Amino acid sequence: MPCFVDTNVLVYFRDASESEKQTKAQQWLTELWRTHEGRLSFQVLNEYYVAVTQCLDPGLDNETARADVRNLMAWRPVSIDWAVIDSAWTVQDRYRFSWWDALIVATAQNAGCDYLLTEDLQHDQKLDGILIINPFIASPDAILTP
Numbered sequence: 777m778p779c780f781v782d783t784n785v786l787v788y789f790r791d792a793s794e795s796e797k798q799t800k801a802q803q804w805l806t807e808l809w810r811t812h813e814g815r816l817s818f819q820v821l822n823e824y825y826v827a828v829t830q831c832l833d834p835g836l837d838n839e840t841a842r843a844d845v846r847n848l849m850a851w852r853p854v855s856i857d858w859a860v861i862d863s864a865w866t867v868q869d870r871y872r873f874s875w876w877d878a879l880i881v882a883t884a885q886n887a888g889c890d891y892l893l894t895e896d897l898q899h900d901q902k903l904d905g906i907l908i909i910n911p912f913i914a915s916p917d918a919i920l921t922p
Contacts, residue, residue: 780816781814782892785911786816787824787831800911804911807920815887818853821848825842861879861882867881873897881897881903885905890907894909894910895912
């Protein structure tokens with residue numbers, strides 16, 4: 777069951793100032809690496825790089841952040857193409873989401889994901905076949921175990 781990971785989950789994995797969220801992000805990412813079910817987009821990778829090198833205090837050095845991005849390429853990032861943009865407009869209009877949230881949802885749809893891990897949308901909300909999971913509320917065992 778593919779699971780799209782929003783930027784905030786990746787950032788909390790590296791954010792030592794938020795130890796509880798860091799632990800939960802680590803649990804999710806460990807499970808997604810183990811099952812090979814993690815998905816993301818080039819948008820998420822770019823946002824992650826900026827957030828961990830420029831917004832965290834202390835931030836990651838460029839080389840560590842770049843190594844993270846290189847490793848995450850194994851998750852086959854989705855590109856933002858015309859189909860994703862068109863779908864994002866539909867999501868934006870239907871749910872009245874911000875553009876960036878609509879783009880994440882549309883990208884997760886395009887990647888064929890069952891789940892979207894994010895703290896930015898309503899936990900347990902179903903959006904056109906994708907279940908929104910707040911990874912800081914639900915554990916991977918509670919969601920991914922059949």
